[in-house]
Amino acid sequence: MASPRSPAASVSSAGSRHSIEQERGRFQTIEDLVGHFVAAKRSLNTQTVLWRANEIVTTARELLEENAILAAKNAAIRNIVDQQVETLEAARRGVDVVEAEIQAEYKQLLHDVDTSFAGLNSTLSVLRETPIEAALQPPGTPQKHLYDFIDATAVTNLEGTLRECIDRYNSATATLGESNDAFDTALDNLHSSIENVPMTPATTSNPSPIPILYHDLEGHAKEAAQAFQGLVQHYDLCVTALQHTEGGSAAATQATGDAPSQSGGEFAAPPEPMSEEERQNMLAVLHKDANEVEEVVIEIRERGSEMTLLLTQIENHINHLRNEASALSSILQMIAQITTEVRSHLLTSRSFHVSWLDDTRPTLLNGIDEWENQREFYERFDYAYAELLVEVSSRRRRHEKAKRKAEEAQRELDRLFTEDERAREQFALAQGDFLPLDIWPGLRDAPRQYEVRAIPTNIPDSEDEDEEEQVGTKSHIVQSIPQLGRNVVERALTRVKRRM
Numbered sequence: 001m002a003s004p005r006s007p008a009a010s011v012s013s014a015g016s017r018h019s020i021e022q023e024r025g026r027f028q029t030i031e032d033l034v035g036h037f038v039a040a041k042r043s044l045n046t047q048t049v050l051w052r053a054n055e056i057v058t059t060a061r062e063l064l065e066e067n068a069i070l071a072a073k074n075a076a077i078r079n080i081v082d083q084q085v086e087t088l089e090a091a092r093r094g095v096d097v098v099e100a101e102i103q104a105e106y107k108q109l110l111h112d113v114d115t116s117f118a119g120l121n122s123t124l125s126v127l128r129e130t131p132i133e134a135a136l137q138p139p140g141t142p143q144k145h146l147y148d149f150i151d152a153t154a155v156t157n158l159e160g161t162l163r164e165c166i167d168r169y170n171s172a173t174a175t176l177g178e179s180n181d182a183f184d185t186a187l188d189n190l191h192s193s194i195e196n197v198p199m200t201p202a203t204t205s206n207p208s209p210i211p212i213l214y215h216d217l218e219g220h221a222k223e224a225a226q227a228f229q230g231l232v233q234h235y236d237l238c239v240t241a242l243q244h245t246e247g248g249s250a251a252a253t254q255a256t257g258d259a260p261s262q263s264g265g266e267f268a269a270p271p272e273p274m275s276e277e278e279r280q281n282m283l284a285v286l287h288k289d290a291n292e293v294e295e296v297v298i299e300i301r302e303r304g305s306e307m308t309l310l311l312t313q314i315e316n317h318i319n320h321l322r323n324e325a326s327a328l329s330s331i332l333q334m335i336a337q338i339t340t341e342v343r344s345h346l347l348t349s350r351s352f353h354v355s356w357l358d359d360t361r362p363t364l365l366n367g368i369d370e371w372e373n374q375r376e377f378y379e380r381f382d383y384a385y386a387e388l389l390v391e392v393s394s395r396r397r398r399h400e401k402a403k404r405k406a407e408e409a410q411r412e413l414d415r416l417f418t419e420d421e422r423a424r425e426q427f428a429l430a431q432g433d434f435l436p437l438d439i440w441p442g443l444r445d446a447p448r449q450y451e452v453r454a455i456p457t458n459i460p461d462s463e464d465e466d467e468e469e470q471v472g473t474k475s476h477i478v479q480s481i482p483q484l485g486r487n488v489v490e491r492a493l494t495r496v497k498r499r500m
Helices: 008-012 014-028 030-129 153-195 212-241 246-258 275-289 293-431 484-499
Strands: none
Touching: 030 153, 030 212, 030 275, 030 484, 153 293, 212 275, 212 293, 293 484
16 A cells, blocks of 8 residues: 555655556546545554554563563473482382392392202201111111101201291382382373473474564564554545545545534544645545555454464463473472382382391301201211211221130130149149148149130120120120121211212
């Protein structure tokens, strides 16, 4: 619209003069001027668009400020949330590290306990299967095995102690597992809530669209204001043209249905003097601008609609930021709740660790040592029994050798006694008649007789199959040494050599 935007240029430029000359003849009726006036006055109704545009700009300016505040606030809260989540996950990993280390050592210790117990059971099985040689027991004694001579109560008690220890550990592990599950559930819920937080589509590479939208909105408002200013100037030009046309003011008032007022309205002020040439030029400009009024009105309304659309986009973005802020606030509350619960989870983990150090671990280690000591003791017992069989065989061999020596000595003593007795008899026959009895009191004594016999010991009396082997008085009887079978002694020697 040339006249509203630049009226001075429209009148003064050469091109405009040419156009004016062409249009002069068209404005010959007052009806045309009144029609332009009515259209110009109607176009001023677009002022409501400008009022709305002003409200939109004011609202958008406030939203622009809120955008900056919310964007900064949300970014800060997200950083805080990231730090808190990292701290919570670090605490959870710490609990896992403690549990994993304990579980690894527990499995190894449990394996060592099982190995030690298996070794002990293997040794006990040997004792159960190793019979006591009947020759070593009194007659009529039921068959016994090495296992019958041990106290299995210690084994049973220790096994019960270890089972109770393992039950306590399993209970502590179950409690820790429940705590960890609750911890994991809380973290999962937290991550899920964080993922569901509306993510504002604004990053470093894609900043907030509101400043650009606001800039565009201001541009539309400025353009609409300028366009409306052109409509106002066109309206003023119509008023001026009617004032310089005879009967124009009355016709315009009648056409618009306005009641005349004391002030006279638009036509109250007297027109400034104008030459006919100036009037014709004015009418040419008026006619040219009148053709553009409708386009300008449409443009103003379109810009108003565009501003409403832009404001809607701004409001949508702000609502997104508000929703994000609300969700992040809920996340902070959730983190605060989880942080309170974490103390309990950490206390449970610490209790599990202390229980391991003070109860489970030392009890298992003690059990392993005890199993090993018992296994070694019972292996020594088995070995000692094998040594006993070898010792019995050796004693029997030495006993028989001593017996043979004693029998040989007794025969030699008996021979010497007989020889001495015979020699004394021959001496008495040869010289007895010539020697008085009082020359030596022992002249006619019998030779001293010696006897080889076993020395009595303080072993209580007992019955024995070989009564000839029992020597001494009834209260001082030495039992005979059993005669073990050759295969028994050989097996015992093999077991002794295997252990050496």
